[in-house]
Amino acid sequence: MPSSAPGPTAPAPAFDDAPIGVFDSGFGGLTVARELAKALPRESIVYLGDSARCPYGPRTLQEVDGFVQQIGGWLVDRGVKMVVIACNTATAAGLAHAQRTFPVPVIGVVEPGARAAAHATRNNRVGVVATKATVESNAYTKAIRHLDAGITVFSTATPRFVEIAEQGIRMAEGPLENYTSLASKVYIRPAFEEIAREYLEPLRRAGVDTLVLGCTHFPLLKALIGGVMGREVTLISSSTEAARDVAEILARRSAYARADHEARYEFYTTGDDLEEFRGFGSRVFREPIDTVAHVDLV
């Protein structure tokens, strides 16, 4: 047995109104925040988008690990009861370190998505679409095969999906004020479909029956990806699954917000264009983001 000193055994609080901390390199993590808001409408959320240093993909894992430590610390200082690393690259780079550092539970998006896929596949052939960095980290393959050694994982880097999702959001018609009616509308240009077909063809040929959307941007492209893969393929959203895990952790720790607690959403960005974040973010979050504050971490 380890010889470290025992910590205090605090009795379980029945409720905890503190917010959940969520962060990403930019907007993608807002799909996780959206799923949280849907599944846990009483929970407050503090969201930070590290737009100033976006994207994380091309950076070294060590550098991104440093960002995770810094942002996690900032969220913990703001009194969050949990931290969700809503970015696959940051999860691969810094999850374990963050779990060892911070006094609150920290989860990433990889394990929840991997677990859902391992449970869902019927033919033991699971596909993963993700950024190049995530595919190269092998994080999903390892996590899925850790749960079920009988599953073959087929991973494909689909770097342009981030750009397509962002373009599609920008091109969605109508003024920002109408964002709720645009809820699931990401504009799909024919050119986007061609790109998707090319990316996804190897996974179709491989006969996967389950496909993990291994980037928090990709749930925005569910219609596009699902259309190409066909209805018999189950799409797994890491964002939805991460929100489910948050719910389970809060339930197990009796740490839900009170029944009469009014959820508050706070948005921060390290970037300078607050109006851009507000407008674009509202469409991803599917609720009006009234104010965004700049935070200087860099």
Next chain:
Amino acid sequence: MPSSAPGPTAPAPAFDDAPIGVFDSGFGGLTVARELAKALPRESIVYLGDSARCPYGPRTLQEVDGFVQQIGGWLVDRGVKMVVIACNTATAAGLAHAQRTFPVPVIGVVEPGARAAAHATRNNRVGVVATKATVESNAYTKAIRHLDAGITVFSTATPRFVEIAEQGIRMAEGPLENYTSLASKVYIRPAFEEIAREYLEPLRRAGVDTLVLGCTHFPLLKALIGGVMGREVTLISSSTEAARDVAEILARRSAYARADHEARYEFYTTGDDLEEFRGFGSRVFREPIDTVAHVDLV
């Protein structure tokens, strides 16, 4: 990407009335079967207790892996839609191999229990009680720290708990016909409490706030173990958690039994004393086991 040939992508069946296969070296796995029957009352179960070769603990992992292959194959031949390895030693020895071998999902009891503990702990100090073989395999420590690298795991081998559970079941008063009234009554002798205190003292001193019952026999001792650990310590039953995982897998695959399906429970043992299995097993399963059939695997 792997180059193996694509498998057929079968459309998801809406329902599947096939039974769930459950096995253990003896009676312990009946706590898993009991939790399954409680959580999923429409599901049929085929249970095999490998009493002729019980206990698995002192055997080599290679030998136990062979048993898992043999029993898993027997269950698959009986048409089960899933296999639950309801034994920690057998999970450590043969889960991955079984997942690679059998055409149906195979789960063990370690990962579900580890996951529940990682989600439940508030002070990041988790205890595990298990047989010597399970503790030495480090299976729980690895599984818990894979999910949350910030958790310290304190494991203690409690070999006599199996014997105490079985003695306590035998000593429970009243005729077998009254087993339902004995449902949660495992007779606790004062000597049992002394043994439990001695085993659990290091975990109490370590300040764990969550304790995994890492052997399928141990849920029978929940009252004894909980009494010694105190109410502020959350007890995690691997049996309950494994049943939850089965439910999730069936839900994700649309493989539940039909709403009007009448569950059938079949019990088999490799041992010779069918009456002993029937009487003792009924008390663990908490439902009358009408017939037990001998099966010759050895």
